[in-house]
Amino acid sequence: MARAWGARLIEFQSVTKAFDDGTVAVNDLDLAVEAGTITVFVGPSGCGKTTSLRMVNRMVEPTSGRVLVDGRDVRSADPALLRRGIGYVIQHAGLFPHRTVLDNVATVPLLGGWTRRRARARAAELLEVVGLPQEVGRRYPAQLSGGQQQRVGVARALAADPPVLLMDEPFSAVDPVVREGLQDELLRLQSELDKTVLFVTHDIDEAVRVGERVAVFATGGVLAQYAEPPELLARPANDFVADFVGRDRGYWGLSFVAGGALRPDEVETVTVGASGVVSGDEWLLALDEDGRPRGWLRPRAVVSGPLSEQELEPGGSLHTLGLPLRGALDAALSSPSGRGVVVDRGGRAVGVVTAHQVLELLAAERAATQARPEGGR
Amino acid sequence: MIQQLIEWLADPAHWRGPDGIPTRLLEHLYYCLVAAGFATLVALPAGLFVGHTGRGGTLLVGAGNALRALPTLGLVTFLYLVVGGTQTATLIGLVVLAVPPILAGAYSGVQQVDRRVVDAAVGVGMTRWQRLWQVEVPNAMPLILGGIRNAVLQVVATAAVAAYVGLGGLGRYVLDGIRAVDYPKVLAGALLVALLAILLDVVLSGVQWLVVPAGLRTAGVGDEGRRRPRRSARREVRGETTDTGGGRVDGRAGHGLRKR
Numbered sequence: 001m002a003r004a005w006g007a008r009l010i011e012f013q014s015v016t017k018a019f020d021d022g023t024v025a026v027n028d029l030d031l032a033v034e035a036g037t038i039t040v041f042v043g044p045s046g047c048g049k050t051t052s053l054r055m056v057n058r059m060v061e062p063t064s065g066r067v068l069v070d071g072r073d074v075r076s077a078d079p080a081l082l083r084r085g086i087g088y089v090i091q092h093a094g095l096f097p098h099r100t101v102l103d104n105v106a107t108v109p110l111l112g113g114w115t116r117r118r119a120r121a122r123a124a125e126l127l128e129v130v131g132l133p134q135e136v137g138r139r140y141p142a143q144l145s146g147g148q149q150q151r152v153g154v155a156r157a158l159a160a161d162p163p164v165l166l167m168d169e170p171f172s173a174v175d176p177v178v179r180e181g182l183q184d185e186l187l188r189l190q191s192e193l194d195k196t197v198l199f200v201t202h203d204i205d206e207a208v209r210v211g212e213r214v215a216v217f218a219t220g221g222v223l224a225q226y227a228e229p230p231e232l233l234a235r236p237a238n239d240f241v242a243d244f245v246g247r248d249r250g251y252w253g254l255s256f257v258a259g260g261a262l263r264p265d266e267v268e269t270v271t272v273g274a275s276g277v278v279s280g281d282e283w284l285l286a287l288d289e290d291g292r293p294r295g296w297l298r299p300r301a302v303v304s305g306p307l308s309e310q311e312l313e314p315g316g317s318l319h320t321l322g323l324p325l326r327g328a329l330d331a332a333l334s335s336p337s338g339r340g341v342v343v344d345r346g347g348r349a350v351g352v353v354t355a356h357q358v359l360e361l362l363a364a365e366r367a368a369t370q371a372r373p374e375g376g377r
Numbered sequence: 378m379i380q381q382l383i384e385w386l387a388d389p390a391h392w393r394g395p396d397g398i399p400t401r402l403l404e405h406l407y408y409c410l411v412a413a414g415f416a417t418l419v420a421l422p423a424g425l426f427v428g429h430t431g432r433g434g435t436l437l438v439g440a441g442n443a444l445r446a447l448p449t450l451g452l453v454t455f456l457y458l459v460v461g462g463t464q465t466a467t468l469i470g471l472v473v474l475a476v477p478p479i480l481a482g483a484y485s486g487v488q489q490v491d492r493r494v495v496d497a498a499v500g501v502g503m504t505r506w507q508r509l510w511q512v513e514v515p516n517a518m519p520l521i522l523g524g525i526r527n528a529v530l531q532v533v534a535t536a537a538v539a540a541y542v543g544l545g546g547l548g549r550y551v552l553d554g555i556r557a558v559d560y561p562k563v564l565a566g567a568l569l570v571a572l573l574a575i576l577l578d579v580v581l582s583g584v585q586w587l588v589v590p591a592g593l594r595t596a597g598v599g600d601e602g603r604r605r606p607r608r609s610a611r612r613e614v615r616g617e618t619t620d621t622g623g624g625r626v627d628g629r630a631g632h633g634l635r636k637r
Contacts (some may be wrong), residue, residue, distance in 0.1 A: 059500060086504030094497030098515040098590035106502050140592035156501065166500075 009035040009164065009196045010230035011054055017051050017221070025051040026221040029065070033213075035163075038190055038197040040211030042204055043244070049200045050220030056198060057086045067162065084108055087157030087195070092173050093149040095141035099126070099151050102137035109159040119159075127322050128154040129193075131185060140226065147178035151185070159191070167199045170330035171206065183210050208233065208252070216241050230256035233330055254326035255364075261361060262328055264321070264342040264351025270297060270307060277303040283337035286312050291348035293341045318343050321350060329358045378562070385561035394551070398569065405573060406544035408536045412468055412623040413529045416475030421521070424483025429509050435486055449474050449535050457542040467544050474535055476527035482524015486517025515590050522585040526578060533574045537566070547573065550586070 010033035011203055014066040014334040017026040021048040026048040033039045041049035055067050058079045067074050095104050105123035110116065118219035127137055130151040141149055151169060167186075169180045187210060190197055201207055207214045216232070218240050225237035228335055233253035241250075269285045270277050272294050277284075284297040286307065295312030297303075303311055316334030319327040319342045331340025332355040339352035385391060393396050427437045444571035453470035490513050498512040514521070542550025549568025553559075586594075 057500065059496075080504045080507075081504045082502070084499060088497070088500035090493060090497060090500065092493050094491075094493040096494060096498070096499075096512055096516075096592075097491070098512075098592040099593065110504055111507065142592065155498075 008032040008037045010198060011066075011068040011072055012052065012055075013053070013066045015055060015062045015067060017048070017060060018063045024048075024221050026055075026062070028092050029221070029223055031215060031223060031226060031290070033196060036157075036194050037212040038199055038210055039246075040141075040199045040207040040214045041217060042207035042211075043047050043217030043224075044219060045202060047217035047219055049202075050168055051221070053168055053198055053200045056164070056166055057083045057088060061082075061280075065179040066074045080111075081156050084111055084160060085162050085164075087160075087162045089157045089165065089167040089170045091169040092146075093141070093153030093170075095152055096369070098140050099143070101132075101139065101141065104141065104152060105137075105155045105159050106154055108283070112160060112351065122159060123155070126159055127152075129158065129189070131144075134205055136252055139163045145178075147182060147202045148263045150174060150182055154186070154189070158189075158195075163196060165197045166194045167197060169200055169202070172201065174202070178197065179206070183324050186210055201355065208255075216244060223288065234285075235377060251326065251329070254329060255324050255361065257365065259319070259321075259323055259325045259328050262321070262325070262342070262353060262358070263364070264353050265271060265339075267339065267352045269349070272309060272312075273306050277307045279302075283325070285337075285341065285349060285352065286351055293349045296337050313337075315341060318347075319353070320345065325358055329355055332358060336345055382563040382568070385565050391565075394563070401545060401547050401549060402573065403572070404544075405533070405536055405548075408468060408471060408544060408546055408581075409529060409532045409573075409577070412471035412532045412536070413475050413525065415472045416466075416479055416528055416532075419526060420476045420479035420524075423484050424480045424524075425487055425509065425514065425517075428484045428487025429505070429513060431488075433483065434488070438482065440595045441480050444473060444477045447473070450538050450541070452552070453535070454542050455541045461624070462551075464544060466543055467539050471532050471536060471539065474514065475532050478527040478531065479521075482520045482522070482527070483581045485519065485522075486520030486541065487513045490516045516593065518589045519593060522581065522588065526581045526585070529577055529581060530574055533570065533577060537570045 004128035009313050012031045013030045015029040016024065018024045019215045025046075028050060029048075041052060043049050052326075055062050056069060056074065058074055058077075059235050061075070069082075069086070088094050095101075096107070099107075101290055102120055102123045105126050106116070106119035109122055116224075124134060124137060127134060129211050132148065132151055132155070136144065136148065136152075141152070145153065151281070152169065154167075156166075170177055171182045174182065174209055183206065184197075186197070189195075199210060211229060213226065213228055214232050215226045216224045224244075224284075225232060225241045227235075227237075230253060232241070233245060233256070236245055236249075244251075268282060270278055270279075272286050272288050277297065279297050279299055279301045283299055285311075286294045286297055287292050294309055295311055295314050295315045297307070301311065313336040316336065317327070317331050317340070319331035321342055321344055328340060328342070331339070332338065332353055333341070335341065335352075337352075341349055342348050342353055386398075394400070425438070427433050430634070449470070452473060453467055456466040456470045462467070486508075492595045494512060494516065495594065498508045503511060512635060536544065536546055537548035537551060539553050540546055547566050550562050554562030554564075567616075
């Protein structure tokens with residue numbers, strides 16, 4: 001991981017929560033959340049992940065055990081004051097329908113006694129931070145899309161600049177494309193603002209995508225595994241975690257294997273628009289004038305006149321040099337020529353790789369470092 | 378008949394003195410405001426409390442229904458006889474009548490506020506009091522006012538009947554007219570009661586427009602046509618039309634309830 005582990009900001013010490021009807025939601029949880037990280041609680045419904053999260057800001061009180069925030073038992077603080085110091089984001093955002101977006105975001109500063117003018121100025125700042133245009137501030141929540149509402153929810157949670165952010169399935173209600181955008185946004189925000197984020201989801205993809213550390217909860221409120229994502233994918237602690245992580249975890253784990261050692265091969269190229277192109281026994285990679293890949297020309301093809309894109313087979317996915325190996329393998333597997341196109345950061349082709357090369361590289365890396373793989377996102 | 382009605386209304390003698398239209402109208406209005414006012418004082422806090430805490434909801438609904446089931450005139454007459462023939466007794470009867478709709482409106486108004494919104498209010502660190510006043514009451518406003526409008530209409534109608542047991546007001550025309558076989562007078566009384574009811578409802582709908590936060594009025598507009606469950610709940614309490622259609626949003630902002 002790029003970041004050194006910081007202090008323990010949130011600590012669960014032998015925390016158990018049993019409800020009146022006898023169901024145990026959380027069973028003897030011991031877990032520490034490091035400052036400045038995104039920690040994800042993931043698990044099937046009824047596994048106690050949300051209950052655990054809500055014990056941090058005293059929305060739920062533990063039956064036994066202690067929850068510490070910054071070294072202090074949360075039960076020693078006044079609940080309302082404690083919560084104002086902890087950002088809280090929920091599914092569907094839970095915005096106040098009777099308040100404008102700006103006043104929604106200004107809520108916590110206003111509760112903290114700021115003047116209305118100052119709170120609104122701060123709220124306007126935050127709209128910018130979460131990537132919303134200023135005019136959205138005058139609208140009402142019902143006039144926003146789901147993704148926008150969720151952004152406002154995050155802005156509201158950040159308004160008082162709390163060190164800790166609790167996010168309870170914040171992106172579950174929006175469609176997958178918007179969700180991915182929001183996840184990226186969260187990662188960006190976290191790297192800029194350096195908050196400690198506790199994030200609950202039932203979606204393991206999301207957990208691995210946003211989490212620096214992931215706690216997998218099993219039914220009955222038992223912590224099944226607490227690890228960094230590569231570790232979780234490579235070495236699930238038990239059958240439950242293996243099942244929960246899913247069948248593609250091997251392939252998926254490549255997302256965390258650095259591709260820096262990958263040496264792309266050279267490939268014969270042609271330029272779109274060139275005249276009198278004839279291919280031999282090999283596929284030819286077609287580039288545009290800037291060197292960006294446009295597709296592949298089949299072997300033994302004869303093109304009369306200038307080469308147009310209609311004569312090309314569409315290319316596969318592209319692998320950007322230096323990114324994790326998953327992209328390289330996918331590029332190779334999805335390419336019609338069996339060779340994945342590797343591009344530089346500017347999108348210009350620098351060479352090709354085969355699936356075989358990627359696998360060899362993996363084998364070599366595995367042999368070299370039997371220790372945990374170098375992570376990176 | 379219409380001719381006679383118009384003549385009756387046009388007679389200057391009917392616009393003067395203790396039995397004149399202005400006096401009777403003011404009397405009627407006074408009963409309604411006193412009854413609805415006291416009922417609001419009693420029912421609104423009770424309804425808000427039960428809606429907010431979620432405690433005693435069953436009891437409240439039961440009591441409300443029991444009150445509703447009481448025959449109004451019977452109750453008013455009973456109180457009049459038991460308490461001893463005063464105007465106060467009759468007014469108490471009207472208060473009892475006005476309580477259930479206000480109670481139901483306040484209770485269900487607070488109850489139907491989206492759970493997630495309430496959860497967020499707790500989560501951002503509002504105290505119970507702040508949650509009630511800053512989140513629950515503004516969002517319950519359409520139903521609260523719906524309940525009050527409903528109560529006022531019932532009181533206007535029943536106060537007319539309650540003239541039977543010693544109240545003044547517009548009901549006097551109806552009763553005295555029947556006794557004297559003066560049908561234009563009966564009709565004039567009935568007409569005036571109806572007009573007063575309509576007038577009060579128009580005024581209250583204006584109040585409602587001013588007091589319901591703009592965000593709730595505009596709810597549903599420009600939201601990909603998503604339906605609001607709130608509106609059907611509102612109609613349950615009283616079948617009024619809600620002002621959600623048309624109109625630019627920005628032009629209406631500023632009529633909110635945010636400043637108390």
